[in-house]
Amino acid sequence: MTKADIISEVFDKVGLPKQDAEELVEMILDTIKLTLKEGETVKLSGFGNFVVRQKRSRKGRNPKTGQEIEITPRSVVSFRPSMIFKDHVIETDSATDGAVPAGQPAE
Protein backbone atom coordinates (compact mmCIF):
# COMPACT_ATOMS: atom_id res chain seq x y z
CA MET A 1 0.00 0.00 0.00
CA THR A 2 1.27 3.41 -0.89
CA LYS A 3 0.27 6.95 -0.22
CA ALA A 4 -2.00 6.89 -3.23
CA ASP A 5 -3.97 4.03 -1.74
CA ILE A 6 -4.57 5.95 1.43
CA ILE A 7 -5.71 8.91 -0.58
CA SER A 8 -8.11 6.69 -2.46
CA GLU A 9 -9.36 5.41 0.85
CA VAL A 10 -10.06 8.92 2.05
CA PHE A 11 -11.73 9.71 -1.22
CA ASP A 12 -13.83 6.63 -0.95
CA LYS A 13 -14.87 7.02 2.65
CA VAL A 14 -15.23 10.75 2.97
CA GLY A 15 -15.85 11.71 -0.59
CA LEU A 16 -13.20 14.36 -0.39
CA PRO A 17 -11.80 15.30 -3.81
CA LYS A 18 -8.67 13.40 -4.65
CA GLN A 19 -6.44 16.43 -4.72
CA ASP A 20 -7.80 17.66 -1.42
CA ALA A 21 -7.34 14.25 0.12
CA GLU A 22 -3.83 14.14 -1.18
CA GLU A 23 -3.02 17.54 0.18
CA LEU A 24 -4.44 16.51 3.50
CA VAL A 25 -2.49 13.30 3.77
CA GLU A 26 0.69 15.04 2.78
CA MET A 27 0.06 17.73 5.33
CA ILE A 28 -0.41 15.26 8.11
CA LEU A 29 2.73 13.40 7.21
CA ASP A 30 4.58 16.65 6.87
CA THR A 31 3.44 17.78 10.28
CA ILE A 32 4.72 14.59 11.82
CA LYS A 33 7.91 14.90 9.86
CA LEU A 34 8.63 18.43 10.98
CA THR A 35 7.84 17.62 14.57
CA LEU A 36 10.26 14.74 14.52
CA LYS A 37 12.89 16.86 12.87
CA GLU A 38 12.63 19.16 15.86
CA GLY A 39 13.36 16.21 18.03
CA GLU A 40 9.91 16.02 19.53
CA THR A 41 8.14 12.73 20.09
CA VAL A 42 4.90 12.16 18.24
CA LYS A 43 2.38 10.16 20.20
CA LEU A 44 -0.51 8.68 18.30
CA SER A 45 -2.74 6.85 20.69
CA GLY A 46 -4.00 3.59 19.32
CA PHE A 47 -1.31 3.60 16.69
CA GLY A 48 2.13 4.13 18.06
CA ASN A 49 4.80 6.60 19.03
CA PHE A 50 7.49 8.09 16.90
CA VAL A 51 10.46 8.70 19.11
CA VAL A 52 13.62 10.57 18.23
CA ARG A 53 16.64 8.90 19.68
CA GLN A 54 20.16 10.20 19.85
CA LYS A 55 22.66 7.74 18.58
CA ARG A 56 26.22 8.05 19.70
CA SER A 57 29.20 7.59 17.51
CA ARG A 58 29.95 4.03 16.67
CA LYS A 59 32.11 1.99 14.41
CA GLY A 60 30.74 0.85 11.11
CA ARG A 61 32.36 -0.27 7.94
CA ASN A 62 32.14 0.13 4.24
CA PRO A 63 30.48 -3.12 3.19
CA LYS A 64 32.10 -2.80 -0.17
CA THR A 65 35.68 -2.34 0.85
CA GLY A 66 35.54 -3.62 4.37
CA GLN A 67 37.15 -0.40 5.44
CA GLU A 68 36.28 0.42 9.01
CA ILE A 69 34.79 3.86 9.42
CA GLU A 70 33.37 6.06 12.10
CA ILE A 71 29.65 6.53 12.10
CA THR A 72 28.92 10.01 13.27
CA PRO A 73 26.48 10.69 16.10
CA ARG A 74 23.04 11.30 14.76
CA SER A 75 19.37 11.44 15.46
CA VAL A 76 17.25 8.55 14.37
CA VAL A 77 13.51 8.12 14.33
CA SER A 78 12.20 5.05 16.01
CA PHE A 79 8.62 3.87 15.82
CA ARG A 80 7.13 2.06 18.73
CA PRO A 81 3.87 0.45 17.68
CA SER A 82 0.88 0.49 19.94
CA MET A 83 -0.02 -2.75 21.63
CA ILE A 84 -2.86 -2.97 19.19
CA PHE A 85 -0.35 -4.34 16.77
CA LYS A 86 0.54 -7.17 19.05
CA ASP A 87 -0.62 -10.01 16.91
CA HIS A 88 -2.71 -11.75 19.44
CA VAL A 89 -5.23 -13.29 17.20
CA ILE A 90 -7.85 -13.48 19.85
CA GLU A 91 -9.62 -16.62 18.97
CA THR A 92 -12.97 -16.21 20.67
CA ASP A 93 -13.35 -19.84 21.58
CA SER A 94 -14.82 -21.68 18.70
CA ALA A 95 -13.11 -21.77 15.37
CA THR A 96 -16.44 -22.36 13.78
CA ASP A 97 -17.61 -18.92 14.68
CA GLY A 98 -16.32 -16.94 11.78
CA ALA A 99 -18.89 -14.23 12.19
CA VAL A 100 -16.70 -12.26 14.52
CA PRO A 101 -15.11 -9.31 12.75
CA ALA A 102 -11.61 -10.58 13.24
CA GLY A 103 -9.97 -8.08 15.28
CA GLN A 104 -10.11 -4.54 16.31
CA PRO A 105 -13.40 -3.01 17.24
CA ALA A 106 -11.69 -1.07 19.98
CA GLU A 107 -12.41 2.38 18.67
Added chain:
Amino acid sequence: MTKADIISEVFDKVGLPKQDAEELVEMILDTIKLTLKEGETVKLSGFGNFVVRQKRSRKGRNPKTGQEIEITPRSVVSFRPSMIFKDHVIETDSATDGAVPAGQPAE
Protein backbone atom coordinates in the same frame (compact mmCIF):
# COMPACT_ATOMS: atom_id res chain seq x y z
CA MET B 1 2.87 16.19 19.93
CA THR B 2 -0.22 14.07 20.03
CA LYS B 3 -3.02 13.22 17.69
CA ALA B 4 -4.94 16.23 18.90
CA ASP B 5 -2.17 18.51 17.75
CA ILE B 6 -2.29 17.07 14.29
CA ILE B 7 -6.02 17.51 14.23
CA SER B 8 -5.58 21.11 15.24
CA GLU B 9 -3.08 21.50 12.49
CA VAL B 10 -5.55 20.20 9.95
CA PHE B 11 -8.21 22.43 11.39
CA ASP B 12 -5.91 25.39 11.19
CA LYS B 13 -4.58 24.80 7.71
CA VAL B 14 -7.63 23.43 5.96
CA GLY B 15 -10.37 24.83 8.09
CA LEU B 16 -11.97 21.45 8.35
CA PRO B 17 -14.22 21.12 11.40
CA LYS B 18 -12.41 19.59 14.34
CA GLN B 19 -14.56 16.50 14.42
CA ASP B 20 -14.19 15.93 10.72
CA ALA B 21 -10.47 16.42 10.97
CA GLU B 22 -10.35 13.96 13.81
CA GLU B 23 -12.35 11.42 11.94
CA LEU B 24 -10.07 11.85 8.98
CA VAL B 25 -6.86 11.42 10.91
CA GLU B 26 -8.21 8.39 12.68
CA MET B 27 -9.31 6.93 9.40
CA ILE B 28 -5.89 7.31 7.87
CA LEU B 29 -4.20 5.76 10.85
CA ASP B 30 -6.75 3.02 10.87
CA THR B 31 -6.16 2.30 7.23
CA ILE B 32 -2.47 1.95 7.84
CA LYS B 33 -3.15 -0.16 10.88
CA LEU B 34 -5.40 -2.57 9.06
CA THR B 35 -3.02 -2.86 6.16
CA LEU B 36 -0.20 -3.74 8.50
CA LYS B 37 -2.36 -6.23 10.29
CA GLU B 38 -2.80 -7.99 7.00
CA GLY B 39 0.94 -8.20 6.78
CA GLU B 40 1.24 -5.76 3.93
CA THR B 41 3.97 -3.15 3.82
CA VAL B 42 2.89 0.47 3.84
CA LYS B 43 5.12 2.68 1.75
CA LEU B 44 4.87 6.39 2.28
CA SER B 45 7.29 8.05 -0.04
CA GLY B 46 9.07 10.94 1.55
CA PHE B 47 8.16 9.68 4.98
CA GLY B 48 9.03 6.09 5.53
CA ASN B 49 7.94 2.50 5.23
CA PHE B 50 6.06 0.43 7.72
CA VAL B 51 7.24 -3.11 7.30
CA VAL B 52 5.81 -6.20 8.90
CA ARG B 53 8.55 -8.56 9.91
CA GLN B 54 8.21 -12.10 11.04
CA LYS B 55 10.13 -12.71 14.20
CA ARG B 56 11.22 -16.19 14.95
CA SER B 57 11.09 -17.78 18.30
CA ARG B 58 13.75 -16.56 20.65
CA LYS B 59 14.72 -16.74 24.24
CA GLY B 60 13.72 -13.97 26.55
CA ARG B 61 13.18 -13.76 30.23
CA ASN B 62 10.79 -12.38 32.70
CA PRO B 63 12.60 -9.28 33.95
CA LYS B 64 10.74 -9.53 37.18
CA THR B 65 11.52 -13.07 38.11
CA GLY B 66 14.53 -13.69 35.94
CA GLN B 67 12.78 -16.76 34.68
CA GLU B 68 13.95 -17.66 31.22
CA ILE B 69 11.10 -18.07 28.80
CA GLU B 70 10.43 -18.78 25.18
CA ILE B 71 9.24 -15.87 23.16
CA THR B 72 6.79 -17.15 20.61
CA PRO B 73 7.21 -16.31 16.93
CA ARG B 74 5.28 -13.20 16.05
CA SER B 75 4.82 -10.39 13.62
CA VAL B 76 6.22 -7.04 14.49
CA VAL B 77 5.82 -3.72 12.78
CA SER B 78 9.03 -1.98 11.94
CA PHE B 79 9.25 1.57 10.70
CA ARG B 80 12.01 2.49 8.33
CA PRO B 81 12.23 6.27 8.05
CA SER B 82 12.77 7.87 4.71
CA MET B 83 16.20 9.24 4.04
CA ILE B 84 14.84 12.70 4.51
CA PHE B 85 15.18 12.04 8.18
CA LYS B 86 18.86 11.52 7.76
CA ASP B 87 20.09 14.66 9.33
CA HIS B 88 22.50 15.38 6.56
CA VAL B 89 21.59 18.80 5.35
CA ILE B 90 22.59 18.22 1.79
CA GLU B 91 23.93 21.52 0.63
CA THR B 92 23.97 21.13 -3.11
CA ASP B 93 26.41 23.91 -3.86
CA SER B 94 27.35 25.36 -0.56
CA ALA B 95 29.71 28.01 -1.65
CA THR B 96 33.40 28.22 -1.26
CA ASP B 97 34.78 26.20 1.55
CA GLY B 98 33.99 22.55 1.65
CA ALA B 99 34.36 22.61 5.37
CA VAL B 100 31.28 21.87 7.36
CA PRO B 101 30.32 24.77 9.55
CA ALA B 102 31.08 23.45 12.97
CA GLY B 103 28.05 22.86 15.07
CA GLN B 104 25.57 24.43 12.76
CA PRO B 105 22.87 21.84 12.09
CA ALA B 106 22.49 18.44 13.63
CA GLU B 107 20.65 19.17 16.81
Added chain:
DNA sequence: TGTTTATGACCAAGGCGGACATCATCTCAG
Protein backbone atom coordinates in the same frame (compact mmCIF):
# COMPACT_ATOMS: atom_id res chain seq x y z
C1' DT C 1 -3.30 8.83 -19.07
C1' DG C 2 1.46 8.69 -20.55
C1' DT C 3 6.05 10.41 -19.73
C1' DT C 4 9.55 12.13 -16.89
C1' DT C 5 11.70 12.55 -12.43
C1' DA C 6 13.22 11.27 -8.19
C1' DT C 7 12.87 8.48 -4.23
C1' DG C 8 14.08 4.22 -2.61
C1' DA C 9 15.52 -0.98 -2.75
C1' DC C 10 19.07 -3.82 -3.13
C1' DC C 11 23.40 -6.36 -1.66
C1' DA C 12 27.83 -7.20 0.04
C1' DA C 13 29.95 -8.60 5.62
C1' DG C 14 30.56 -8.10 10.18
C1' DG C 15 30.06 -5.89 14.81
C1' DC C 16 27.59 -4.21 18.40
C1' DG C 17 23.54 -1.21 19.93
C1' DG C 18 19.34 -1.81 21.80
C1' DA C 19 14.86 -3.75 21.59
C1' DC C 20 12.22 -6.83 24.04
C1' DA C 21 10.23 -10.47 27.26
C1' DT C 22 6.27 -9.54 32.20
C1' DC C 23 3.04 -7.23 34.92
C1' DA C 24 1.29 -3.96 38.43
C1' DT C 25 0.36 0.67 39.02
C1' DC C 26 0.13 5.46 38.04
C1' DT C 27 -0.42 9.17 34.64
C1' DC C 28 -2.41 11.61 31.25
C1' DA C 29 -4.41 11.56 26.70
C1' DG C 30 -8.89 11.26 24.72
Added chain:
DNA sequence: CTGAGATGATGTCCGCCTTGGTCATAAACA
Protein backbone atom coordinates in the same frame (compact mmCIF):
# COMPACT_ATOMS: atom_id res chain seq x y z
C1' DC D 1 -14.04 10.31 33.67
C1' DT D 2 -11.83 6.20 31.54
C1' DG D 3 -8.59 3.35 29.86
C1' DA D 4 -4.64 3.12 26.96
C1' DG D 5 -0.02 3.45 27.80
C1' DA D 6 4.65 4.25 30.33
C1' DT D 7 7.51 2.56 33.52
C1' DG D 8 11.19 -0.57 35.21
C1' DA D 9 14.49 -4.39 35.84
C1' DT D 10 17.90 -7.75 33.27
C1' DG D 11 20.08 -10.59 29.89
C1' DT D 12 20.08 -12.21 25.02
C1' DC D 13 20.31 -12.15 20.45
C1' DC D 14 18.33 -9.86 16.40
C1' DG D 15 19.06 -6.92 12.82
C1' DC D 16 20.54 -2.40 12.14
C1' DC D 17 24.16 0.00 10.02
C1' DT D 18 27.93 1.42 7.02
C1' DT D 19 28.79 2.59 0.72
C1' DG D 20 27.23 3.24 -3.84
C1' DG D 21 25.85 1.97 -8.42
C1' DT D 22 21.99 0.43 -10.57
C1' DC D 23 17.36 -0.78 -11.14
C1' DA D 24 12.29 -0.58 -9.78
C1' DT D 25 8.60 2.17 -8.85
C1' DA D 26 5.96 5.97 -6.70
C1' DA D 27 5.07 10.40 -7.65
C1' DA D 28 5.11 14.53 -10.23
C1' DC D 29 4.16 16.48 -14.42
C1' DA D 30 1.89 17.44 -18.94
